[in-house]
Amino acid sequence: MSASSAPVALPGLDGKVALVTGGASGIGLATVRLLAASGAKVVVADLDEAAATAAADEVGGTAVRADVTSADDCAAAVAAAVDTYGHLDVVACNAGLTTYPTPAVEITEGDFDATFAVNVKGAWLTARAAVGALKDAGGGAIVVTGSVMGERTRPGFAAYAPSKAAANHLARSLAVEHAGDGIRVNAVAPVATDTAMLEKFLGTEDPAAARQRFESSIPLGRLATPEDVASAICFLASDSASFLTGVVLPVDGGRSI
Template structure:
Protein backbone atom coordinates (compact mmCIF):
# COMPACT_ATOMS: atom_id res chain seq x y z
CA UNK A 1 0.00 0.00 0.00
CA UNK A 2 1.34 3.41 -0.98
CA UNK A 3 1.63 6.22 1.58
CA UNK A 4 -1.22 8.33 0.17
CA UNK A 5 -3.51 5.73 -1.38
CA UNK A 6 -7.05 7.06 -1.61
CA UNK A 7 -6.14 10.60 -0.52
CA UNK A 8 -7.14 13.70 -2.44
CA UNK A 9 -4.83 16.71 -2.39
CA UNK A 10 -4.72 20.29 -3.59
CA UNK A 11 -1.21 21.49 -4.41
CA UNK A 12 -0.82 25.23 -4.90
CA UNK A 13 2.10 26.54 -6.90
CA UNK A 14 1.83 23.23 -8.69
CA UNK A 15 3.02 24.35 -12.13
CA UNK A 16 6.70 24.54 -11.27
CA UNK A 17 9.41 24.08 -8.68
CA UNK A 18 8.53 22.57 -5.32
CA UNK A 19 4.81 22.48 -6.11
CA UNK A 20 5.33 20.55 -9.32
CA UNK A 21 7.62 18.04 -7.62
CA UNK A 22 5.10 17.67 -4.77
CA UNK A 23 2.21 17.02 -7.14
CA UNK A 24 4.26 14.31 -8.84
CA UNK A 25 5.33 12.70 -5.58
CA UNK A 26 1.75 12.76 -4.29
CA UNK A 27 0.49 10.94 -7.38
CA UNK A 28 3.35 8.44 -7.14
CA UNK A 29 2.28 7.85 -3.53
CA UNK A 30 -1.30 7.08 -4.59
CA UNK A 31 -3.08 10.42 -4.24
CA UNK A 32 -5.37 12.24 -6.64
CA UNK A 33 -4.28 15.85 -7.07
CA UNK A 34 -5.63 19.25 -8.04
CA UNK A 35 -2.67 21.07 -9.56
CA UNK A 36 -3.41 24.70 -8.72
CA UNK A 37 -1.37 27.60 -10.04
CA UNK A 38 -1.73 31.17 -11.26
CA UNK A 39 -0.10 29.88 -14.45
CA UNK A 40 -3.10 27.94 -15.69
CA UNK A 41 -1.34 26.64 -18.81
CA UNK A 42 1.54 25.37 -16.71
CA UNK A 43 -0.86 23.68 -14.33
CA UNK A 44 -2.58 22.00 -17.29
CA UNK A 45 0.75 20.68 -18.56
CA UNK A 46 1.62 19.17 -15.20
CA UNK A 47 -1.85 17.62 -14.83
CA UNK A 48 -1.57 16.10 -18.30
CA UNK A 49 1.80 14.60 -17.39
CA UNK A 50 0.27 13.04 -14.28
CA UNK A 51 -2.71 11.50 -16.08
CA UNK A 52 -6.16 10.69 -14.74
CA UNK A 53 -5.08 11.17 -11.13
CA UNK A 54 -4.69 14.92 -11.65
CA UNK A 55 -6.74 17.91 -12.73
CA UNK A 56 -5.62 21.52 -13.16
CA UNK A 57 -7.05 24.73 -11.76
CA UNK A 58 -6.06 28.34 -12.41
CA UNK A 59 -5.65 29.88 -8.97
CA UNK A 60 -4.19 33.14 -7.73
CA UNK A 61 -3.96 32.48 -3.99
CA UNK A 62 -4.69 36.13 -3.19
CA UNK A 63 -8.15 35.82 -4.79
CA UNK A 64 -10.56 34.12 -2.34
CA UNK A 65 -13.05 33.07 -5.03
CA UNK A 66 -10.34 31.29 -7.04
CA UNK A 67 -9.03 29.57 -3.91
CA UNK A 68 -12.54 28.42 -2.99
CA UNK A 69 -12.99 27.06 -6.51
CA UNK A 70 -9.82 24.96 -6.24
CA UNK A 71 -11.05 23.27 -3.08
CA UNK A 72 -14.48 22.72 -4.60
CA UNK A 73 -12.81 21.17 -7.65
CA UNK A 74 -11.16 18.57 -5.44
CA UNK A 75 -14.52 17.47 -4.04
CA UNK A 76 -16.41 17.63 -7.32
CA UNK A 77 -13.75 15.71 -9.27
CA UNK A 78 -12.47 13.27 -6.66
CA UNK A 79 -15.15 13.26 -3.97
CA UNK A 80 -13.24 14.62 -0.98
CA UNK A 81 -10.28 16.67 0.20
CA UNK A 82 -7.71 15.22 2.58
CA UNK A 83 -4.45 17.07 1.94
CA UNK A 84 -3.47 20.67 1.21
CA UNK A 85 0.07 21.50 0.16
CA UNK A 86 0.65 25.26 0.02
CA UNK A 87 3.61 26.12 -2.21
CA UNK A 88 2.59 29.30 -4.01
CA UNK A 89 5.11 31.98 -3.16
CA UNK A 90 6.80 35.17 -4.28
CA UNK A 91 10.42 36.23 -3.90
CA UNK A 92 12.36 39.40 -4.64
CA UNK A 93 15.92 40.22 -5.58
CA UNK A 94 18.23 41.01 -2.66
CA UNK A 95 17.44 44.53 -1.44
CA UNK A 96 18.13 46.22 1.91
CA UNK A 97 14.91 46.09 3.91
CA UNK A 98 14.55 49.87 4.17
CA UNK A 99 15.07 50.29 0.42
CA UNK A 100 12.27 47.89 -0.54
CA UNK A 101 9.44 49.15 -2.71
CA UNK A 102 6.32 49.41 -0.49
CA UNK A 103 4.04 47.90 -3.13
CA UNK A 104 6.42 44.98 -3.68
CA UNK A 105 6.77 44.43 0.07
CA UNK A 106 3.00 44.31 0.44
CA UNK A 107 2.67 41.94 -2.52
CA UNK A 108 5.15 39.47 -1.00
CA UNK A 109 3.19 39.43 2.25
CA UNK A 110 -0.11 39.09 0.39
CA UNK A 111 1.04 36.02 -1.55
CA UNK A 112 3.25 34.35 1.03
CA UNK A 113 1.13 34.92 4.14
CA UNK A 114 -2.44 35.95 3.33
CA UNK A 115 -2.53 33.57 0.37
CA UNK A 116 -1.63 30.59 2.55
CA UNK A 117 -4.23 31.59 5.14
CA UNK A 118 -6.90 31.87 2.44
CA UNK A 119 -6.02 28.39 1.16
CA UNK A 120 -6.26 26.79 4.60
CA UNK A 121 -9.49 28.63 5.35
CA UNK A 122 -11.02 27.34 2.13
CA UNK A 123 -9.81 23.76 2.62
CA UNK A 124 -10.93 23.22 6.21
CA UNK A 125 -14.69 22.79 5.56
CA UNK A 126 -14.01 19.96 3.10
CA UNK A 127 -11.52 18.37 5.49
CA UNK A 128 -14.10 18.52 8.26
CA UNK A 129 -16.54 16.73 5.98
CA UNK A 130 -13.86 14.10 5.33
CA UNK A 131 -13.29 13.74 9.07
CA UNK A 132 -9.56 14.51 9.01
CA UNK A 133 -6.91 16.38 7.07
CA UNK A 134 -3.25 17.23 6.66
CA UNK A 135 -2.01 20.69 5.72
CA UNK A 136 1.58 21.46 4.79
CA UNK A 137 2.69 25.05 4.26
CA UNK A 138 6.03 25.75 2.61
CA UNK A 139 7.86 28.28 4.73
CA UNK A 140 11.61 28.77 4.65
CA UNK A 141 14.74 28.43 6.72
CA UNK A 142 14.84 32.24 6.34
CA UNK A 143 11.82 32.34 8.61
CA UNK A 144 14.10 31.04 11.36
CA UNK A 145 17.49 32.48 10.36
CA UNK A 146 17.66 35.98 8.91
CA UNK A 147 19.73 36.84 5.85
CA UNK A 148 20.53 40.41 4.76
CA UNK A 149 18.66 41.65 1.71
CA UNK A 150 15.49 39.61 2.18
CA UNK A 151 13.39 41.69 4.56
CA UNK A 152 10.01 41.12 2.92
CA UNK A 153 10.63 37.46 2.12
CA UNK A 154 12.10 36.56 5.52
CA UNK A 155 9.31 38.41 7.34
CA UNK A 156 6.68 36.59 5.30
CA UNK A 157 8.22 33.21 5.98
CA UNK A 158 8.60 33.87 9.71
CA UNK A 159 4.89 34.70 9.71
CA UNK A 160 4.03 31.52 7.83
CA UNK A 161 6.13 29.36 10.12
CA UNK A 162 4.23 30.72 13.11
CA UNK A 163 0.85 30.71 11.37
CA UNK A 164 1.21 26.95 10.92
CA UNK A 165 1.63 26.54 14.68
CA UNK A 166 -1.45 28.64 15.48
CA UNK A 167 -3.53 26.73 12.93
CA UNK A 168 -2.25 23.43 14.33
CA UNK A 169 -3.61 24.34 17.76
CA UNK A 170 -6.92 25.61 16.44
CA UNK A 171 -7.60 22.70 14.08
CA UNK A 172 -6.41 19.83 16.26
CA UNK A 173 -9.93 19.20 17.64
CA UNK A 174 -11.05 18.54 14.05
CA UNK A 175 -8.31 15.96 13.51
CA UNK A 176 -6.61 18.29 11.03
CA UNK A 177 -2.84 18.44 11.28
CA UNK A 178 -0.92 21.53 10.15
CA UNK A 179 2.84 21.51 9.62
CA UNK A 180 5.36 23.73 7.93
CA UNK A 181 8.32 22.84 5.74
CA UNK A 182 11.33 25.16 5.98
CA UNK A 183 13.55 24.61 2.93
CA UNK A 184 16.92 26.16 2.34
CA UNK A 185 17.62 27.76 -1.07
CA UNK A 186 16.16 25.34 -3.61
CA UNK A 187 17.15 24.85 -7.24
CA UNK A 188 13.90 26.07 -8.84
CA UNK A 189 13.03 28.89 -11.27
CA UNK A 190 12.47 31.16 -8.24
CA UNK A 191 16.15 30.82 -7.30
CA UNK A 192 17.09 33.49 -9.85
CA UNK A 193 15.28 36.08 -7.72
CA UNK A 194 17.33 35.17 -4.66
CA UNK A 195 20.61 35.29 -6.55
CA UNK A 196 20.01 38.77 -7.96
CA UNK A 197 21.33 40.17 -11.24
CA UNK A 198 24.78 41.39 -10.17
CA UNK A 199 26.83 38.21 -9.72
CA UNK A 200 24.50 35.20 -9.59
CA UNK A 201 27.27 32.60 -9.61
CA UNK A 202 28.95 34.20 -6.62
CA UNK A 203 25.60 34.44 -4.84
CA UNK A 204 24.90 30.79 -5.60
CA UNK A 205 28.27 29.78 -4.17
CA UNK A 206 27.59 31.84 -1.05
CA UNK A 207 24.29 30.03 -0.48
CA UNK A 208 25.94 26.63 -0.92
CA UNK A 209 28.81 27.60 1.42
CA UNK A 210 26.28 28.00 4.25
CA UNK A 211 24.78 24.52 3.80
CA UNK A 212 26.69 21.77 5.66
CA UNK A 213 25.67 19.05 3.21
CA UNK A 214 27.27 21.10 0.45
CA UNK A 215 24.51 21.63 -2.10
CA UNK A 216 21.26 23.46 -2.73
CA UNK A 217 18.01 21.66 -2.07
CA UNK A 218 16.29 19.97 -4.99
CA UNK A 219 12.49 20.26 -5.33
CA UNK A 220 12.19 16.52 -4.72
CA UNK A 221 13.87 16.90 -1.32
CA UNK A 222 11.00 19.11 -0.22
CA UNK A 223 8.37 17.01 -1.98
CA UNK A 224 9.48 13.84 -0.21
CA UNK A 225 9.12 15.59 3.14
CA UNK A 226 5.65 16.79 2.09
CA UNK A 227 4.58 13.21 1.34
CA UNK A 228 5.78 12.13 4.78
CA UNK A 229 3.91 14.93 6.58
CA UNK A 230 0.72 14.15 4.63
CA UNK A 231 0.90 10.44 5.40
CA UNK A 232 -0.10 8.35 8.39
CA UNK A 233 3.58 7.97 9.22
CA UNK A 234 3.32 11.56 10.54
CA UNK A 235 -0.06 11.02 12.21
CA UNK A 236 1.13 12.40 15.57
CA UNK A 237 3.00 15.40 14.16
CA UNK A 238 1.33 18.80 14.10
CA UNK A 239 2.65 22.32 14.55
CA UNK A 240 6.10 21.23 13.39
CA UNK A 241 8.40 23.51 11.42
CA UNK A 242 10.58 20.94 9.66
CA UNK A 243 13.88 22.21 8.25
CA UNK A 244 14.71 20.62 4.90
CA UNK A 245 17.96 22.46 4.66
CA UNK A 246 21.02 20.21 4.59
CA UNK A 247 21.92 21.36 8.08
CA UNK A 248 21.66 25.12 7.51
CA UNK A 249 19.57 25.64 10.66
CA UNK A 250 22.09 23.96 12.97
Protein backbone atom coordinates in the same frame (compact mmCIF):
# COMPACT_ATOMS: atom_id res chain seq x y z
CA MET B 1 17.08 11.64 -7.07
CA SER B 2 17.39 13.75 -10.19
CA ALA B 3 14.42 15.72 -11.50
CA SER B 4 14.16 13.37 -14.46
CA SER B 5 14.02 10.09 -12.55
CA ALA B 6 10.60 8.75 -11.56
CA PRO B 7 9.56 9.56 -7.97
CA VAL B 8 9.47 6.61 -5.56
CA ALA B 9 6.05 6.18 -3.93
CA LEU B 10 5.68 7.09 -0.25
CA PRO B 11 3.38 5.11 2.05
CA GLY B 12 0.28 6.64 3.62
CA LEU B 13 -0.95 8.65 0.63
CA ASP B 14 -2.69 6.09 -1.54
CA GLY B 15 -6.29 7.05 -2.34
CA LYS B 16 -6.00 10.54 -0.85
CA VAL B 17 -7.12 13.66 -2.68
CA ALA B 18 -4.60 16.51 -2.58
CA LEU B 19 -4.63 20.17 -3.56
CA VAL B 20 -1.27 21.80 -4.29
CA THR B 21 -1.06 25.58 -4.75
CA GLY B 22 1.85 26.77 -6.85
CA GLY B 23 1.80 23.22 -8.18
CA ALA B 24 2.87 24.12 -11.70
CA SER B 25 6.56 24.72 -11.00
CA GLY B 26 9.51 23.89 -8.78
CA ILE B 27 8.74 22.49 -5.33
CA GLY B 28 5.01 22.39 -6.05
CA LEU B 29 5.47 20.43 -9.27
CA ALA B 30 7.79 17.93 -7.56
CA THR B 31 5.13 17.57 -4.84
CA VAL B 32 2.42 16.97 -7.44
CA ARG B 33 4.55 14.26 -9.04
CA LEU B 34 5.38 12.53 -5.76
CA LEU B 35 1.78 12.66 -4.51
CA ALA B 36 0.57 11.13 -7.77
CA ALA B 37 3.29 8.47 -7.73
CA SER B 38 2.15 7.64 -4.19
CA GLY B 39 -1.42 7.00 -5.30
CA ALA B 40 -3.05 10.35 -4.57
CA LYS B 41 -5.40 12.23 -6.87
CA VAL B 42 -4.02 15.72 -7.34
CA VAL B 43 -5.53 19.11 -8.07
CA VAL B 44 -2.87 21.51 -9.34
CA ALA B 45 -3.77 25.13 -8.54
CA ASP B 46 -1.59 27.86 -9.98
CA LEU B 47 -1.64 31.36 -11.39
CA ASP B 48 -0.03 29.94 -14.53
CA GLU B 49 -2.93 28.07 -16.11
CA ALA B 50 -0.98 26.54 -19.00
CA ALA B 51 1.74 25.16 -16.72
CA ALA B 52 -0.88 23.91 -14.24
CA THR B 53 -2.65 22.09 -17.06
CA ALA B 54 0.60 20.52 -18.25
CA ALA B 55 1.38 19.33 -14.70
CA ALA B 56 -2.12 17.93 -14.19
CA ASP B 57 -2.07 16.20 -17.57
CA GLU B 58 1.28 14.61 -16.72
CA VAL B 59 -0.10 12.95 -13.57
CA GLY B 60 -3.72 12.39 -14.61
CA GLY B 61 -4.90 15.11 -12.23
CA THR B 62 -7.00 18.25 -12.46
CA ALA B 63 -5.81 21.81 -13.13
CA VAL B 64 -7.33 24.96 -11.71
CA ARG B 65 -6.22 28.48 -12.53
CA ALA B 66 -6.13 30.08 -9.08
CA ASP B 67 -4.62 33.17 -7.55
CA VAL B 68 -4.15 32.36 -3.86
CA THR B 69 -4.66 36.03 -2.95
CA SER B 70 -8.29 35.63 -4.03
CA ALA B 71 -10.69 34.03 -1.55
CA ASP B 72 -13.00 33.10 -4.44
CA ASP B 73 -10.18 31.35 -6.32
CA CYS B 74 -9.17 29.39 -3.21
CA ALA B 75 -12.79 28.32 -2.68
CA ALA B 76 -13.03 27.29 -6.35
CA ALA B 77 -9.85 25.20 -6.08
CA VAL B 78 -11.24 23.35 -3.05
CA ALA B 79 -14.57 22.89 -4.83
CA ALA B 80 -12.75 21.46 -7.86
CA ALA B 81 -11.16 18.80 -5.65
CA VAL B 82 -14.41 17.86 -3.91
CA ASP B 83 -16.52 17.97 -7.09
CA THR B 84 -14.02 15.94 -9.10
CA TYR B 85 -12.87 13.38 -6.55
CA GLY B 86 -15.56 13.45 -3.83
CA HIS B 87 -13.43 14.62 -0.91
CA LEU B 88 -10.24 16.43 0.10
CA ASP B 89 -7.56 15.07 2.43
CA VAL B 90 -4.33 16.98 1.81
CA VAL B 91 -3.56 20.64 1.11
CA ALA B 92 -0.12 21.98 0.26
CA CYS B 93 -0.11 25.77 0.71
CA ASN B 94 2.97 26.20 -1.43
CA ALA B 95 2.47 29.17 -3.78
CA GLY B 96 4.99 31.88 -3.02
CA LEU B 97 7.08 34.69 -4.40
CA THR B 98 9.99 36.94 -3.60
CA THR B 99 11.88 39.82 -5.16
CA TYR B 100 15.57 40.17 -5.93
CA PRO B 101 17.59 41.15 -2.83
CA THR B 102 16.65 44.74 -1.98
CA PRO B 103 17.76 46.90 0.95
CA ALA B 104 14.94 47.13 3.49
CA VAL B 105 14.56 50.89 3.04
CA GLU B 106 14.25 50.52 -0.76
CA ILE B 107 11.56 47.82 -0.88
CA THR B 108 8.47 49.33 -2.46
CA GLU B 109 5.15 49.18 -0.66
CA GLY B 110 3.80 47.29 -3.64
CA ASP B 111 6.46 44.57 -3.39
CA PHE B 112 6.08 44.34 0.38
CA ASP B 113 2.32 43.98 0.13
CA ALA B 114 2.50 41.49 -2.75
CA THR B 115 4.97 39.31 -0.82
CA PHE B 116 2.72 39.16 2.23
CA ALA B 117 -0.42 38.80 0.10
CA VAL B 118 0.85 35.60 -1.52
CA ASN B 119 3.12 34.08 1.13
CA VAL B 120 0.98 34.75 4.20
CA LYS B 121 -2.56 35.73 3.26
CA GLY B 122 -2.57 33.28 0.34
CA ALA B 123 -1.64 30.37 2.60
CA TRP B 124 -4.26 31.43 5.13
CA LEU B 125 -6.96 31.86 2.45
CA THR B 126 -6.14 28.43 1.03
CA ALA B 127 -6.27 26.78 4.45
CA ARG B 128 -9.43 28.68 5.37
CA ALA B 129 -11.15 27.52 2.20
CA ALA B 130 -10.10 23.90 2.82
CA VAL B 131 -10.91 23.38 6.51
CA GLY B 132 -14.59 22.58 5.92
CA ALA B 133 -13.81 19.95 3.29
CA LEU B 134 -11.05 18.43 5.46
CA LYS B 135 -13.50 18.20 8.38
CA ASP B 136 -16.06 16.58 6.07
CA ALA B 137 -13.41 13.98 5.19
CA GLY B 138 -12.95 13.21 8.89
CA GLY B 139 -9.65 15.10 9.11
CA GLY B 140 -6.63 15.67 6.94
CA ALA B 141 -3.29 17.38 6.60
CA ILE B 142 -2.18 20.85 5.61
CA VAL B 143 1.47 21.55 4.81
CA VAL B 144 2.67 25.13 4.41
CA THR B 145 5.86 25.85 2.46
CA GLY B 146 7.70 28.21 4.76
CA SER B 147 11.45 28.82 4.62
CA VAL B 148 14.64 28.69 6.67
CA MET B 149 14.48 32.46 6.19
CA GLY B 150 11.42 32.41 8.41
CA GLU B 151 13.73 31.44 11.27
CA ARG B 152 17.06 33.05 10.21
CA THR B 153 17.07 36.13 8.02
CA ARG B 154 19.69 37.59 5.68
CA PRO B 155 20.29 41.04 4.12
CA GLY B 156 18.04 41.95 1.21
CA PHE B 157 14.96 40.01 2.26
CA ALA B 158 13.13 42.28 4.74
CA ALA B 159 9.80 41.46 3.08
CA TYR B 160 10.30 37.79 2.20
CA ALA B 161 11.92 36.61 5.45
CA PRO B 162 9.24 38.12 7.73
CA SER B 163 6.55 36.76 5.40
CA LYS B 164 8.00 33.27 5.81
CA ALA B 165 8.26 33.72 9.59
CA ALA B 166 4.53 34.43 9.45
CA ALA B 167 3.92 31.43 7.18
CA ASN B 168 5.83 29.14 9.55
CA HIS B 169 3.82 30.50 12.47
CA LEU B 170 0.55 30.28 10.55
CA ALA B 171 1.11 26.53 10.42
CA ARG B 172 1.57 26.40 14.20
CA SER B 173 -1.48 28.61 14.77
CA LEU B 174 -3.70 26.46 12.54
CA ALA B 175 -2.28 23.31 14.17
CA VAL B 176 -3.36 24.29 17.68
CA GLU B 177 -6.83 25.30 16.49
CA HIS B 178 -7.60 22.30 14.32
CA ALA B 179 -6.02 19.37 16.15
CA GLY B 180 -9.46 18.63 17.59
CA ASP B 181 -10.83 18.36 14.04
CA GLY B 182 -8.25 15.72 13.14
CA ILE B 183 -6.49 18.23 10.89
CA ARG B 184 -2.71 18.23 11.24
CA VAL B 185 -0.88 21.36 10.10
CA ASN B 186 2.87 21.45 9.57
CA ALA B 187 5.38 23.48 7.59
CA VAL B 188 8.56 22.76 5.71
CA ALA B 189 11.39 25.27 5.90
CA PRO B 190 13.59 24.76 2.84
CA VAL B 191 17.00 26.25 2.33
CA ALA B 192 17.83 27.67 -1.15
CA THR B 193 16.29 25.24 -3.62
CA ASP B 194 17.07 24.75 -7.28
CA THR B 195 13.86 26.17 -8.81
CA ALA B 196 12.93 29.18 -10.93
CA MET B 197 12.79 31.25 -7.75
CA LEU B 198 16.46 30.60 -6.95
CA GLU B 199 17.53 33.30 -9.43
CA LYS B 200 15.92 35.89 -7.13
CA PHE B 201 17.76 34.63 -4.06
CA LEU B 202 21.11 34.62 -5.87
CA GLY B 203 20.67 38.20 -7.07
CA THR B 204 22.04 39.77 -10.21
CA GLU B 205 25.53 40.84 -9.08
CA ASP B 206 27.41 37.55 -9.35
CA PRO B 207 24.94 34.65 -9.20
CA ALA B 208 27.63 31.99 -9.56
CA ALA B 209 29.59 33.34 -6.58
CA ALA B 210 26.38 33.70 -4.59
CA ARG B 211 25.50 30.09 -5.33
CA GLN B 212 28.93 28.97 -4.13
CA ARG B 213 28.51 30.99 -0.94
CA PHE B 214 25.12 29.38 -0.32
CA GLU B 215 26.48 25.90 -0.98
CA SER B 216 29.46 26.39 1.32
CA SER B 217 27.11 27.47 4.15
CA ILE B 218 25.20 24.18 3.94
CA PRO B 219 26.85 21.29 5.84
CA LEU B 220 25.69 18.70 3.28
CA GLY B 221 27.42 20.81 0.63
CA ARG B 222 24.67 21.45 -1.91
CA LEU B 223 21.41 23.32 -2.41
CA ALA B 224 18.08 21.53 -1.97
CA THR B 225 16.39 19.98 -4.97
CA PRO B 226 12.65 20.40 -5.46
CA GLU B 227 12.41 16.65 -4.83
CA ASP B 228 14.12 16.98 -1.41
CA VAL B 229 11.42 19.43 -0.35
CA ALA B 230 8.58 17.46 -1.96
CA SER B 231 9.63 14.37 0.04
CA ALA B 232 9.30 16.32 3.28
CA ILE B 233 5.95 17.85 2.26
CA CYS B 234 4.54 14.48 1.24
CA PHE B 235 5.83 12.77 4.39
CA LEU B 236 4.15 15.41 6.57
CA ALA B 237 0.96 15.03 4.51
CA SER B 238 0.98 11.24 4.81
CA ASP B 239 -0.42 8.92 7.47
CA SER B 240 3.20 8.12 8.38
CA ALA B 241 3.25 11.53 10.10
CA SER B 242 -0.03 10.97 11.95
CA PHE B 243 1.34 12.21 15.32
CA LEU B 244 3.09 15.28 13.91
CA THR B 245 1.40 18.64 14.02
CA GLY B 246 2.70 22.19 14.46
CA VAL B 247 6.15 21.14 13.26
CA VAL B 248 8.31 23.45 11.14
CA LEU B 249 10.67 20.97 9.49
CA PRO B 250 13.96 22.36 8.15
CA VAL B 251 14.84 20.89 4.76
CA ASP B 252 18.21 22.50 4.69
CA GLY B 253 21.12 20.07 4.58
CA GLY B 254 22.02 21.11 8.12
CA ARG B 255 22.07 24.87 7.47
CA SER B 256 20.19 25.67 10.67
CA ILE B 257 22.27 23.47 13.00
